[in-house]
Amino acid sequence: MSSPMTVWRALERHAAAHPDRVAFTYLRFGAPTPDGRDNVRAEDVTYGDLRDRAIDYAERLGTLDRPAGAVLLLYASGLDFVSTFLGCLLAGVPSVPAPPPRRPYARIAERLTGIIEDAGVWVGTAAANVSVRELAFLTPRLTELAWLDPPAPADRGRRGPVTERITEGAAYLQYTSGSTSAPKGVEVTHANLIEQVNALDERFGHDSTSVMVSWLPVFHDMGLIYSVVTPLVLGFRSVLMLPEDFAARPIRWLRAIQDYRGTHSMAPNFGFDLCVRKVAESERQGLDLSSWQVSADASEPIRARTVTAFERVYGSYGLAPTAHRPAYGLAEATLIVTGGGPEHRAKWLPVKRDSLGNGQIELHTEDVWDVVSCGPPFDGFDLRIVDPETHLEVPHRVEGEIWVSGPCVADGYYGKAEATEETFRARLSGDHSQVPYLRTGDLGFLDDGELYVTGRRKDIIIVRGQNHYPQDIEQVAESAHPGLRQGCGAAFALDAYDERIGLAFEVREDVAGESLAEVADAARRAVAETFGITLDTIALMPTGTIPKTSSGKIRRSECRRRLLAGVLEVHRVFGGASPATGPADTTGTTGTTGTTGTTAAMPPALLVPALRLAAARIIGVDPGGIDDHAPFAQYGLDSLGAEELAGVCAQLLRIEVPATVVYDNPTLHGLATALARLQ
Incomplete structure (x- = not known):
């Protein structure tokens, strides 16, 4: 009997058959060139190199005296993450992908402490730009871990046969984003990973010539499963970049798809919205997206207006009308549960607002929400819409809680038997088969076999x-x-x-x-x-x-x-409180390069007016209302806005401006002074 497929065995197969074929490419963005173009450096790793690096990390893990527990991986993206994640799989030690510490520190410190304690983390590996010693003030627990350097590039072929150590339980722990006080680690098994890859492949269609292009963070289930694990198992190339590099200049994602002839990608709704609102028409000139076959849209509420605007704008640059694929999923089901195939086009139903939350869904022409279809369930999933109080299945076009069963549903929450029983072991009333269902906590309804998600049963806010x-x-x-x-x-x-x-x-x-x-x-x-x-x-x-x-x-x-x-x-x-009308249609009128830059150094006195205009546009306020010495946060500049402002500064001054410069100098005067020193 042959051994079941695992992610590591898939890598072994590709490394043996095509050791010199590029598996992953990582794009590093530096200071813009004098003419304002991106200065990007591509780093490749082949299947043979990747195997060697992973073995190196697994061997060094094996030299440590280890208690039962997990390995913390502090990465946003990059080749080092891929090799360390694979090394953990080979060594049979569950890993915990987590976001590298960044401002605001207060929240991430509490969250990291909770994850370390909950998962029993005993060793960690971090991205090269993360200084654990400097971050010790965040939480003493970081200094208590054994820290391993990521594996260095090795001479291909120097590693002989190795044996994968597969243990019962989780291949890795995916900590759900949310409350700082009680993090919950989803136990994703080896079987879950392979079943999810097969389901994604059946619905979205990949082959050896496919190319993934992704800016998603690898500590998020979307970035890890679709941008790393899926290409690795199926044997096609994946091109990665940092999420902050995308946020600073969204055109980078689209240009990478063009340059590498990208065929597949996935992003949340806000990523497509940024490409509509923040990419100027001048930046889109000459763009060719004709290779893009699947642009999966998932992870947060999908807005019909965003889908329409994205398809309208980028359809004229070669984007196929069937490429945009709204989907639905959650970490507890490994990744994706529903989504359309090549024959599906994005569509929605005009649902009367006051019928939402009241059971029976009413379609109307006035005062409606255009609720987007997330497609039919993937093969192997049993999806039901259930009354959350009676646990009885409800008819089509009746709103209820989304329940899911299938081979991609995870084992449960690590070390949390009560929460696992409540969330992963639900039973339908009157169902004598006693099949366990995952209670997603999401509300929705079915129409013509397709899922429409309407909100959350609980009060969680998704941004x-x-x-x-x-x-x-x-x-x-x-x-x-x-x-x-x-x-x-x-x-x-x-x-x-x-x-x-x-x-x-x-x-x-x-x-x-x-x-x-x-x-x-x-x-x-x-x-x-x-x-x-x-x-x-x-x-x-x-x-x-x-x-x-x-x-x-x-x-x-x-x-x-x-x-x-x-x-x-x-x-x-x-502020304004009224039902949303969707993002303003600013197609072709804005972009991250709206200010004409110069290579000459600019003193703070000249920088402040330019920064004021840029910040006001990003925040959406009157420039005259921003005080030189008041914190940006006072006017509503969030983390995404800070990354965008850093991108504008980089374009203005033709220098590299990390988002941390904005975080560390959160006023017009402070930022202008810091930028003057950087020139």
């Missing part, structure tokens, strides 16, 4: 694919100013298909007039600095007016409903 628990946001906000009443606030997404966040909070009775603006600014700044996200709307309310249940729990959904309907009792609302 750029990252989960944020409202209680975390509320706690940070209330600690930002004594004028906010503790335990009397609600954070919520302003709509199911919208990344805008609203915050409603009661204020103390002695807070009024001009001091309300001070309170709102403090809350907005604290949330931006802690979570890297922007509060679009802040409603400050009189004491005793926030909606609560009879047991005293905050009714976040009701608070949101009243705010959007204009019936919430408030002192004052900062």
Whole structure:
């Protein structure tokens, strides 16, 4: 009997058959050239080299006295991550991909500590630009780990046969994004990985000539499974870049697809939105996307307006009408559960807004949400729409909780038996087969065999694919100013298909007039600095007016409903609160290179006006309202905006400007001074 396929055995097969074939390419972006073009350096690794590097790492792991536990991998992307991840698989030690520490540090420190303790991490490996010693102030736990350097390039062919050590349980732990206080590691098995790759291949179609192009972070399930594991198992090339390099200049993704004749890629909705809003028409000149066969769209609510705009803009550059493939998935099911094949075009249904959340879905022509189809379930998945209270399956076009069963569903949460039983072992009422289902916590409905996702059963807020628990946001906000009443606030997404966040909070009775603006600014700044996200709307309310249940729990959904309907009792609302109309159609009018640069050094006095205009455009505020010495976070600049501003600075000055320069100098005056020193 032949051994079952694993990721490592797939690498062994490709390394034996094609040792000199390029497996991965990593793109490094430096300072722009004098004419403003990207200065990019490509690093390749072949299947033979990759095998040698992974063996080197596995052998060094084997020399350590190790307790039971996992290996922490602090990488955003890169060839070193691929080889260390494979080395862990070979050694039979579960790895834990995690984001390298970056500002805001407060949140990542707590999250890293929680992951290290939960997974029993005993050794770590980090990207070359991550200094563990310098980051020791974040959490003492980092200094308690044994740290291994990533494997160095080796002479191909010097490694002989090796034996993969396969242990029962997780091949790796995928920690779900979300609450800082209780991280949960999904136990993804070797079988889960291979089953997911086979399902992706059946639906999206790959062969040896396929080319993946991805900016997704490898610590995220989308980046790891589709951009690393899938190409590796199936034997085709993958081209990787850092997510911050994409955020600074989204055209880099599209140009890489053109230059490498990319055929497949995957991104969340915001990635496609950035390509519409932040790539100027001048940057798109000569772009050829005719090789792009599958642009999978997943990880967060998919907006029909974004799909329409992306297809309209890039269809004229060769993008096929069948390329855009909305999909649905989650880490607990390894990655993707539903998605369209080559015969599917993106489509949506006009659902009456007030029917959402009320069971029966009504289609209408006015006051509707265009709910995007995420396609039919992948082969092998059993997907049901279930009443979350009765556990009875509901008919088509009736909203309920999405339940999933199949070979890609993970074993459970590491070390959390109760949470595993509740989430991974659900049973349908009246189903005598007693098949266990994964409760996704997502709401949706089926129509003509295709899944339409409508929101979350719980109050989780999703921004750029990252989960944020409202209680975390509320706690940070209330600690930002004594004028906010503790335990009397609600954070919520302003709509199911919208990344805008609203915050409603009661204020103390002695807070009024001009001091309300001070309170709102403090809350907005604290949330931006802690979570890297922007509060679009802040409603400050009189004491005793926030909606609560009879047991005293905050009714976040009701608070949101009243705010959007204009019936919430408030002192004052900062920002705009109305149902979203989608991103502004700015096609061809904006881009990261909108300011004409010069190679001559610019003093701070000249930099400040240019930076003011750039920051105002990114944030969406009046340039005259930005004070030279006020923190950017006060005006709502989040982490994505900071990366975009760094990209604008790089284009303006023709120098390399990491996003950390913006984080470290978060005012117009401070940033201008820092940039003057860099020139």
